[in-house]
Amino acid sequence: MINTEWYSIRALTLPATAVALLITFFIVWLILRVQFSKKWSEVYADANFTFLIVWKLSLLVTDFKAVVNNPMTLLYFNGGTIGVYLGVIVVSLQIWRKRHNLQLEKQDIIPCSWAIILTQSIYQMIVVLLNDNTTSSEIITLVVLSVLTIIILWKLAAMKQALLLYTVGYLIVALFQTLGIWQTTVGVSVVLLCLGLAIQYERINVGGKE
Template identity: 70%
Template structure:
């Protein structure tokens, strides 16, 4: 989806996509806090914090010369698309590295799956609601992802299959959006699919060893 709106908070001006992302993080954290043990909302919060740090300061990688010339660039800009992908990759690696310490049991795997699916869906919903894009792409995005999310979370049994089905659904939706498959959401979804499968396999090994 294209960003068509901007929002001002005092001296800070944010694109609608950034507002949608921050709102999504809060809503998903709240859902996890209410639905699952406190531990998993804290794990999600840590992952979000890591993502934001990497995304914000990845401009050092994407535009090093500008940062050296104007250090205050760090306060007003971020790493853009590359920063988003780097942030998701680093946050995913952080969870993978801490997988043994976190001890992903059955509840943890379900909580992780909820987080992966809800973060993507709610973000897409907010982006549609906060921006003004083609009606066709907005309707398809809202309807397909809403139905898919409700069906998957309602009967979340086969974790791997559910995550794979959701990723395929999001890719199909992307075909009807302005940037098609060449948008961060698609690549982020693939990374999160790999993360979800890895955590699920890790939980199976833990359950087999106990």
């Protein structure tokens, strides 16, 4: 989806995509808090905080000279696409490093799947609502992701193939969007899929738990 709208929050002017991301983080945190143990909402909150910090500070990587000339640019700007990928990669490494401290069991694959799938789906849906893209791509995104998310989370979340099934479904949806499969969210989806599959493999296959 292409960002077409900007929203002002006091002195800050944020693109609709950034607003959608903040709303998504809160909604998914609340769902995890209600649906699962407090541990999962805390892990999710920590991951979100890390992502936002890395995303904002990534401007040091993408435009170091501008930050040196005016440090206040860190408040108003971010590292863009590169910053998003850096944030997701750092969060993935953070969760992977903490996996033993979290004492993940086979049943914990379900909240992992919920967190990854809900974050992507809700973000995409809010982006659709806040921006003005082609009607056909918006309808396809809302309908397909809604149905796919509901089916997977309520019926198939415990399956090892749940994340793969969702990612494949999202890739198909992306084909009907303006930017196609080359948009940043597709790359993020693949990274999160790899993280989810890695955790599943270690907890289920290596641990010998079925």
